[in-house]
Amino acid sequence: MKKSILILIVTMLYSCGNKEEKVYPKRTAMTESVYASVTVQPDSLYQAYAAVAGILDEILVEEGDWVQKGTPLFQITNTAPELNADNARLNLRLARDNYKGSSAVLSALEDEIQSAELTLKNDSINYFRQKKLWEQNIGSKVQFENKKLAYELAVNNLRLLKNRYERTRNELSTQLQQAQNNYKTAKANTADFTITSKIDGKIYALFKEPGEIVTTMEPLASIGSNNVFVIEMLVDEVDIVKLAKGQKVLITLDAYQNEVFEAKVNKIYPRKDERSQTFKVEALFKTPPITLYPGLAGEGNILIAQKDDVLTLPKSYLINENKVRTEDGFVTVKIGLQNLEKVEILEGIDASTQILKPEE
Incomplete structure (x- = not known):
């Protein structure tokens, strides 16, 4: 009796292990987006340089100070x-x-x-x-x-x-x-031996100490907006042609886990970084977090298309980007929108077609 039960269990496990995973296409809303790495920076951020060489005699501000345009920042001596x-x-x-x-x-x-x-x-x-x-x-x-x-x-x-x-x-x-x-x-x-601020903003960093030699090649301070921050995104060159000003962006920051912030594409820089093969895209928060600091990192998804009712299929069931496996064999499909999880099916199958998961 025990031997019969054991044989039955083994048979059931074997049959379950050989059962293929299947899905049916579903109609649902779908959004296509472009991924980008994100860095938050103050608006109008710039580095202050000396116009002449000399000795740094006095630092007139401290990190974190709010300054107005024309405020003296450093005094350099040279007779x-x-x-x-x-x-x-x-x-x-x-x-x-x-x-x-x-x-x-x-x-x-x-x-x-x-x-x-x-x-x-x-x-x-x-x-x-x-x-x-x-x-x-x-x-x-x-x-x-x-x-x-x-x-x-x-x-x-x-x-x-x-x-x-x-x-x-x-x-x-x-x-x-x-x-x-x-x-x-x-x-x-x-x-020129008195260096002043070019904007109304905040002192984010000081790079020199009194008594040090000052040259025209080294920055003395980093200054930017106190309350306006921009989102700098790096987008792969294969995706840059899909972007346009005004597109919606969903932002997640490492400092604000489990929170999603909405932004809008404000500027697309036309020059490609040859080292990273990326383009720089700038966005502005719709409602920014209460507290922001320069250099906060995160991820962004730029929404480039959205449909309310489309036929979709999990992306893991797609073979060679345009084929699926059915009980009747391989079928070529035409896809539309796609994201990290699923793709839109335009032609080739319908909601009643049973799709088998590709063999690994």
Whole structure:
């Protein structure tokens, strides 16, 4: 009796072990999405760099501080730009005095021109008087030619002085403008030693300590929005053509387990990262979590299509992406939407077709 029962149990187990898994396609709602890795970052996040090299003299803020645009962040020391600015100021004053001052070079030329004008006037009178006498055959030819030569020399001298005056004035004007530009540049360079915030935001990180050498190649701080965060997503290049601005995104963050946040695609960056073969996509929270920090990681699913009533089949029953196994053999199907779990069946089978699970 016991032997018969044992044989029956073994037979049942054997038959159950050989029973093939089967399903029927089901009609249900379905959504297709694109997967993306997620990193949360403050909006307008940027790294502050020094415009000049020097020694970091003072840090005027702390990590976590809220700052307004133009708020001083760091003070750098370097005596060379201050000396350059002082020299530029002295050169500007000299150029201005030469052009406009009482001891200006132009004043001396103006005096020479006035003297030349008086000489020309006198020589002109003598010349035309002598010319009139010569026409009346009065006086000698030598006297006439001497008066004429003196007159012509006076005309040429006055012309040369006026040309010299214009040329000198243009040169001094150019020198004054150059001195003004040099002084502005030197003053701007001294102002560059005080680094200020470019936005209204929050100090998220400081990378230097007082006394350290500062270069133009190393960031000093990381600054971004205090209350607006963006979602940076990396999307595989095979999926990027499916995305568009305004698409809905479902976000899960490691810091908020079992919570799903809704967002919307805000920006698609056109440049591909050659190393990771991904594109960067930016989204904005519809209702963000209460507390967010830069660098929070998670996953995102960008919804690209949604249907309410479609014929679906578990993805594990699909063979070579377009075939299924039935009791009558293999059948080619046409699929539509698909996600990680199931696919939409457009043609080839219906809800009454029994599908066998592929053999492993």
